[in-house]
Amino acid sequence: MENLERTCASLRAQISATETKLAGLRRELESAEKAAIDIRKQEDTKTEEENKDRETRTWPLLAEEYRRYGRQMIVPQLGLQGQLKLRSSRVLIVGAGGLGCPAAQYLAGAGVGTLGLVDGDTVEFSNLHRQVLHRRRTVGKFKVDSAIEYLQELNHHSTYIPYRAHLTPQDAPEIFKNYDLILDCTDKPATRYLISDTAVLLGKPLVSASALRTEGQLMVLNNPPRPAGDATGGPCYRCVFPKPPPANSVVSCADGGILGPVVGTMGLLQALEAIKVIAASDSTPRHPPSLLIFSAYSSPQFRTIKLRSRRANCAVCSAEANVSLDTLKSGSTDYEFFCGTATPETLLSPEERISPQEYRARHPDTFAAGTTPAADGKHTMIDVREKVQFDICNIDNSINIPISSILSSRPTPAAEDGIPAPLPSWLPRDIASPDSTDPVYVVCRLGNDSQVAVKRLKELGLDRGGQRFIGDIQGGLHAWRRQVDPEWPEY
Amino acid sequence: MATSVPGKNDSGAISITVEFTGGLEMLFSNERKHNVAIPAQLSDGSRPNIAYLLQYLVDNVMKDERKELFILEDNVRPGILVLINDADWELEGEEKYELQQGDNIVFVSTLHGG
Numbered sequence: 001m002e003n004l005e006r007t008c009a010s011l012r013a014q015i016s017a018t019e020t021k022l023a024g025l026r027r028e029l030e031s032a033e034k035a036a037i038d039i040r041k042q043e044d045t046k047t048e049e050e051n052k053d054r055e056t057r058t059w060p061l062l063a064e065e066y067r068r069y070g071r072q073m074i075v076p077q078l079g080l081q082g083q084l085k086l087r088s089s090r091v092l093i094v095g096a097g098g099l100g101c102p103a104a105q106y107l108a109g110a111g112v113g114t115l116g117l118v119d120g121d122t123v124e125f126s127n128l129h130r131q132v133l134h135r136r137r138t139v140g141k142f143k144v145d146s147a148i149e150y151l152q153e154l155n156h157h158s159t160y161i162p163y164r165a166h167l168t169p170q171d172a173p174e175i176f177k178n179y180d181l182i183l184d185c186t187d188k189p190a191t192r193y194l195i196s197d198t199a200v201l202l203g204k205p206l207v208s209a210s211a212l213r214t215e216g217q218l219m220v221l222n223n224p225p226r227p228a229g230d231a232t233g234g235p236c237y238r239c240v241f242p243k244p245p246p247a248n249s250v251v252s253c254a255d256g257g258i259l260g261p262v263v264g265t266m267g268l269l270q271a272l273e274a275i276k277v278i279a280a281s282d283s284t285p286r287h288p289p290s291l292l293i294f295s296a297y298s299s300p301q302f303r304t305i306k307l308r309s310r311r312a313n314c315a316v317c318s319a320e321a322n323v324s325l326d327t328l329k330s331g332s333t334d335y336e337f338f339c340g341t342a343t344p345e346t347l348l349s350p351e352e353r354i355s356p357q358e359y360r361a362r363h364p365d366t367f368a369a370g371t372t373p374a375a376d377g378k379h380t381m382i383d384v385r386e387k388v389q390f391d392i393c394n395i396d397n398s399i400n401i402p403i404s405s406i407l408s409s410r411p412t413p414a415a416e417d418g419i420p421a422p423l424p425s426w427l428p429r430d431i432a433s434p435d436s437t438d439p440v441y442v443v444c445r446l447g448n449d450s451q452v453a454v455k456r457l458k459e460l461g462l463d464r465g466g467q468r469f470i471g472d473i474q475g476g477l478h479a480w481r482r483q484v485d486p487e488w489p490e491y
Numbered sequence: 492m493a494t495s496v497p498g499k500n501d502s503g504a505i506s507i508t509v510e511f512t513g514g515l516e517m518l519f520s521n522e523r524k525h526n527v528a529i530p531a532q533l534s535d536g537s538r539p540n541i542a543y544l545l546q547y548l549v550d551n552v553m554k555d556e557r558k559e560l561f562i563l564e565d566n567v568r569p570g571i572l573v574l575i576n577d578a579d580w581e582l583e584g585e586e587k588y589e590l591q592q593g594d595n596i597v598f599v600s601t602l603h604g605g
Contacts, residue, residue: 099605187605212604215513240579241601245570249560251514253604263605291572291579293599295512298523305599306578404517408555 069111082279089278090114094167095185096143099209101133102267103183108151114159117144120166130260169328172198183270184208189244190335196237200316201325207273209266212256216266216294220273229319231310235289239311247342262296347451353474356483378438384453385444393489401426403449406456439469447476504528505592513600518555542586572599
């Protein structure tokens with residue numbers, strides 16, 4: 001009992017001591033909180049004063065813009081004045097592909113006030129390796145919408161204007177007139193002439209670039225943009241190329257191929273030249289017109305070529321001009337006609353062509369697993385794609401004779417009265433064997449080159465006056481995939 | 492680099508470099524750079540000019556039969572720029588420019604991809 005009473009007394013003493021300590025802590029907390037509130041109040045007043053100060057001293061850019069553009073503004077060639085010029089500038093980018101994407105990305109990043117984008121195409125998977133604004137989830141969308149989605153996230157200070165259609169002579173002047181500078185990021189000669197003509201007629205400088213495989217070219221045209229007939233203005237696209245190239249000599253990226261960083265380099269250089277033109281001051285040195293050639297696998301990789309000045313009889317920028325806004329809008333300046341079209345013709349008759357399906361019906365054994373070359377009775381499948389494409393994927397037991405080797409050799413006249421024509425070096429001897437009547441099929445990617453090749457083989461007399469079938473696979477490997485082999489890799 | 496030497500008498504020859512880019516090299520055995528030696532004086536006493544060089548290239552250097560992809564109507568086809576020592580040939584007198592020892596002549600096919 002005595003023990004318990006002692007324990008109770010001890011506990012009471014401890015509680016009382018702890019309560020005193022607790023009261024002390026409460027007082028401390030109260031004064032600390034009071035101090036914190038006071039400091040916060042002071043700080044608030046300071047910010048208010050700062051804000052007032054900002055209202056009275058008007059800075060030309062927003063605080064965020066100073067941070068955003070600081071690194072480029074401290075470059076003497078740009079400076080604050082250059083930045084302000086960029087912000088009030090309006091740049092039109094025609095083409096939102098391999099050139100247009102990097103160009104738009106860097107111009108939006110640099111703070112160009114208004115960027116217009118023209119393109120009627122939608123995003124495809126085959127674009128993603130080089131058209132850096134488009135992403136997996138925007139496949140199928142208009143390229144301009146896909147690009148603007150990215151640009152908005154990058155820099156919301158700029159205004160982006162989409163034009164979801166291919167440029168036409170009727171619309172071009174209406175669109176161009178709202179811009180200060182044009183970037184030609186397109187891929188067809190007809191559009192390139194249209195862009196240059198419109199730029200000249202509306203007095204806009206033009207930065208033009210192109211790329212294919214491992215090479216690129218860049219020109220700043222109509223700079224300075226003087227009126228037609230003024231020889232001190234910069235040359236236009238027609239001054240450099242008065243006549244378009246033959247349509248059959250024009251190779252697209254889809255057919256010839258393109259390395260992403262090659263076309264990307266050219267797009268970046270376009271953005272750079274655009275910034276130089278926009279931010280130019282009186283002290284900026286002016287260089288004579290030039291063509292920059294980039295060749296990724298040559299040494300040196302870059303070379304600059306001095307170009308001519310305006311052509312005295314240029315159809316657009318000279319005193320003798322016959323292209324005007326009226327001829328553009330009325331359609332009498334016909335760009336498609338001027339540049340021609342290399343529309344694939346049908347060279348062969350229906351009897352000389354068979355579909356992949358028919359081919360399978362005629363040679364079912366070729367499709368059975370484990371069979372050897374043309375085990376069903378002999379036939380030959382010639383694939384006329386270039387070797388690099390043949391190496392990506394090919395039909396079992398087909399042989400490769402690239403169309404370029406066929407075309408680069410002299411066409412041989414048909415054999416005359418028993419005297420056989422000399423055989424070209426690209427033709428394997430066993431196919432040419434005079435007693436063979438085994439059928440020959442020719443295949444290519446889309447069914448155009450294969451027709452040309454069939455014609456050549458027949459000119460060599462290989463069809464024995466009709467005894468031997470020589471024909472092409474209609475629709476090429478594209479149709480092959482649809483009709484007989486859904487697993488065929490399409491590249 | 493491919494080298495091509497004409498005829499018998501090299502004593503009166505000048506050598507120049509000829510380059511092909513923009514895809515034109517495919518018509519010239521896939522070689523971008525060719526060293527070409529041409530006579531310093533032609534049989535009629537004139538000096539060889541670019542027009543002579545064009546014909547010389549077609550006859551002696553170009554193995555591809557698609558001549559029309561390089562020459563049309565006796566001139567380079569539209570879409571090919573000729574550069575004489577890094578300047579557009581239009582600044583130098585075009586096909587009448589007389590070749591000098593050591594000249595660098597570049598044929599550039601315009602690209603259109605983008």
